[in-house]
Amino acid sequence: MRRLLTPPEGVAKAAALLAAGQPVAIPTETVYGLAVPADDARAVAEIYRLKGRPAFNPLIVHVADLAAAEALALFDARARALAAAFWPGPLTLVLPRREGAGVASLVTAGLPTVALRVPAHPLAQAVLEALARPLAAPSANSSGRLSPTRAGHVTLPVAVLDGGPCAAGLESTIIGLAAAGRARLLRPGALPAEAVEAVLGAGLAGAGEGVSAPGQLLQHYAPRQPLRLEAVERRPGEWLIGFGPVAGDSTLSASGDLAEAAARLFDELHRAETSGAERIAVAPVPGEGLGAAINDRLARAAAGRGA
DSSP states (O other), X not given: OOEEEOTTHHXXXXXXXXXXXXXXXXXXXXXXEEEEETTOHHHHHHHHHHHTOOTTXXXXXXXXXXXXXXXXXXXXXXXXXXHHHHOSSSEEEEEEBOTXXXXXXXXXXXXXXXXXXXXXXXXHHHHHHHHOSOEEOOBSSSTTBOOOSSGGXXXXXXXXXXXXXXXXXXXXXXXXXXXXXXXEEEEOOSSOHHHHHXXXXXXXBOOOSSOXXXXXXXXXXXXXXXXXXXXXXXXXXXXXXXXXXXXXXXXXXXXXXXXXXXXXXXHHHHHHXXXXXXXXXXXXXXXXXXXHHHHHHHHHHHTTOBO
C-alpha cells in the first residue's frame, strides 16, 4: 500500500524503513527514485520486481559525497574534475568498480562498472545522512513508463517521502569514464552535455553498443497512449502539449524556455496521460542544450508507439 511520509519526521521514518530493507520513494532534484540500500541484495531484487525492470539494466547508486563515491569506484583526473564541478547535482559517472565495493551484484547488472551520483535535493541528502549507506535508486515508476516528478506520480505500493515537485524534472546526465580515451555520453539529461565538455576540454563520444547505464533502452519513459512528435496542430482525439509558439492544451514552456520545458516534461506527460485523450502529441522542441535530453526522452517514449 502506498504511504505518504512528510518531512521533517518523514526523513527518520524513511531511513528506518530503508534500514529494514523496505523500498522508499525519495525525491531528488531530477525525479523521484525508488531507493533501497545498495548493499542489500534482497532489497535490490525487490525493486527490480516492483518495477518489472530487466536484470541487465544497471542501477544508479546515490551517495552523500565524493568520499563515499571513491569508496565504491576508481576515479581518474577527469572524474574528479567533473565531480568538483557538478556534484551535488544531476550528473552520474560510470566508473570502474572498486574491488570489494559494498554494492550488491544486481546493482551493476554484472558489469565491471558502477554508476554513481551525489544528489542535490536536501531530503535525499538527509536520508543518506540518516542511513549512512549508499542507496540504489532507479526512478520510482514501472519499468518503461513515465518517470515521477511529484509524490503523487508514484503509484508503486511503497512509502513515498514527499519533497514536492522535482526542480530539474529530467533524469541525470550519465557520463561513461570506464576506459581511457574520450568520455562517453551514455544518457543526455538535466545537465547539458556542453557543460560537461567545457570542463573536460574535449567533446564527448557516443554511447556505443549494449546497455552500460540506465535509460538506454529503445522504448522507455512512455505514457499509455500513442505519442506523436513534432506536432504543430492538434488532431482529433489528441491532447497536444505545446512549446513556444505552439500553444496546445497545455505547454512545456509558452516562452520557449528549455529549462522550464525540462522541469515540466514528465509533469505534462502525466497530465496528458490522465486527460482521457486517445493520443498525445508534442510540439517541436529545439535540440540544443537541454533540448537534446528532452528530445531523447520523447523519442524513447514514442518508439514503436507513434500516433
